[in-house]
Amino acid sequence: MEKIIDEDKQGASLILDQKKGNQKKLFIESYGCQMNFSDSEIVASILSEQGYNTTQKLEDADLVLVNTCSIRDKAEQTVRKRLKYYDKVKVKNPNMKVGVLGCMAERLKTKFLEEEKIVDLVVGPDAYKDLPNLLSEVEEGRDAINVILSKEETYGDISPVRLNSNGISAFVSITRGCDNMCTFCVVPFTRGRERSRDPQSIIEEVNDLWAKGYKEITLLGQNVDSYLWYGGGLKKDFDKASELQKATAVNFAKLLELCAKAQPKMRFRFSTSNPQDMTLDVIETMAAYRNICNYIHLPVQSGSDRILKEMNRLHTREEYFELIDSIRRIIPDVAISQDMISGFPTETEEDHKDTLSLMEYVKYDFGFMFAYSERPGTLAGRKMEDDVPAEIKQRRLNEIQDLQRKHSHYRTKQHVGKxxxxxxxxxxxxxxxxxxxxxxxxxxxxxxxxxxxxxxxxxxxxxxxxxxxxxxxxxxxxxxx
Structure with a gap:
């Protein structure tokens, strides 16, 4: 849930420049967050070298891939419907191969391949480089699967083929995986432990995008604030690093500065932040460089200390307020957005009122709000009863959304005349x-x-x-x- 899901983009198929000499046709569509859309570009880049050009005509495709999301039930149900539709198209085009990529692939591998027999290929988010081998298996008539989660893979050496959406804004992934075990979130189980990408490869990608005419980049990660490069390795192993590695390590504030200096005329944004990991040196770096945008997506999920504890969010309501106050002191015209969940297990009316009062304190510019839906594989799904009735969840969600609309209007009005x-x-x-x-x-x-x-x-x-x-x-x- 710590990820922005753009409803307008759901199910969008990738459109790329045609590479001369490529004979095979790839249809790839994506669901879920920005990370998934970014991953689809990496997949297209790998398959471009294997003779595939993209097509938007499903019926013509030799290979159909759907990049999936396990964050919300709605996305999962949509993907299942799409897979059934692909099955019908296969009747007309029996040589067409179908594959599932991403978070659902990791979680539902057995169902897809063995029980439902609706796909030929299942590829987890750390296994995209293995696609050429997996496709060879499929072409020889065997099902192929690789959902092994890696401790090293960051795709730092893959230059993504960019979506031709506008040629102006691009996403650059800086981390993969997540170490924060929020009880509602499946990401640590589907994308593995957190690892950061070599800053040199990030700067090279930034410079390349500027040379191609891009004007704005969003640095992307499940939790960008915990970015930490010390020569490779997991963040959790940093305490075992040598003194030299520690002295030359690059954290997120330093990476932001490197990007801002590398291309002073390019705009930089980042997503997503986690309140427990955001440090004031990041905010100070934002304030120091004009080309780092004054916008922070800072998910809180709930305004209740009790529910935050149930969610395994490692901050309190008071600590969140202190962070908001510090951000606004350093960057007075900053915009802040939220993620909020209504109806988390055991949530009472008192907890809900705490959420509304937190929103009144912060007055977010905009937000991404959801009613809780139990995700299989999460800690909450395994250990907590989904005990808030659907109608109460929906009513609380409506109240959160109504309050957000009021605050959004309050914030936009502050821009008038400027x-x-x-x-x-x-x-x-x-x-x-x-x-x-x-x-x-x-x-x-x-x-x-x-x-x-x-x-x-x-x-x-x-x-x-x-x-x-x-x-x-x-x-x-x-x-x-």
Whole structure:
């Protein structure tokens, strides 16, 4: 749940430039969080070297891959429906092979291959480099599976083939796996222990993206704040590192600084943070560099100390408030967003009221809110009874969402009258006569197109707002352009 799930992107299939000479066709679609979409780019890069070009026409595909998510039940049910649909398409195209990638693959390997017999290939999130071998097995008529979780794999040596969505914003993975055993989350079991990627390979990717015309990067990880590179190895083994390794280690604040200095005209964001691991040197680095955006996604999940303990969140409500106060002191115009779960096992009305009062204290800019759904394989799924009735969960969720809408409007109104830098990304959904982009605080801004183009940094005077969007007019290029 510590991951932003963009509903507009769910089920999107990958569109890539065609590589000359490639004869085979790959259809790959993704569900879940940004990490999954980033992983699909890595898979496409590996398969491009094996003769595959992407297609958006499922019926023409030689290989169909679905990159899956185990975070929410809805995503899992959608993937199951898609697999049944692929099965029907296979009747018309019997040579087509179907594979499941990602978190569901690791968790449901036996079901998919042996019990339901609906796929040929099951590949866990650390095994993508093994795809060529696995495909050879499939082509010889055998089912193929590799869901082994690695302590080393970071895909630092794979240069992802980028989605041609806008050519302006890109994701760069900096960590894989997670060591925080939150009881509601399946990630440590499906993506393994936390390991960080070599900072040199990250900077090389950043420089390469700038050379290709990208203007904004989001550094991505299950928990970016715990990034720690000391020459390789797991974070939990850092205490065994040599004195030299410790002295030259790169933490997340240092990595942010390296990125900001490497490309001073490029914007940097990051996701996702964990309150228990966020340190003030990260906030101070954000404040020191103009090209690091003033936006933090800081999931809290609940405002109740008792429920936070049940969730195995290693911070208290009071500690969270102290962190929020420190962030706002160092970066006064920062935007903060949340993840919130309603109806976690044993949650009472008092616990729910604690969540609402926490929201009143922080007044988040926006949020990602869910009713609790039990995920098999999690600690909560194994040890806790899902005892809050569905209608109560939904009512509490509605109250959380209503309060968030009120706070979102309060926050957007604070931008009205200001001149803010916006990176143009695409045409507005509502009008082809307007551009849409985001300011430093990650709020969408729309304004008349005039002579500007995607990729331009433009100063926009904010004239009006809704609860989610700022409306303005351009007053000229920004100094970053």
């Amino acid at each position: 001149i803010e830098e916006v990176l143009i990304e695409k045409s507005s959904k509502r009008s082809d006569l307007q551009w849409a982009g985001r300011n430093s605080q990650n709020t969408v801004v729309v304004f008349p197109k005039e002579h500007y183009k995607p990729g331009d940094f433009v100063n926009v005077k904010i004239l009006d707002c809704t609860s989610a969007t700022l409306i303005g007019e351009a007053v000229g290029y920004s100094e970053n352009n």
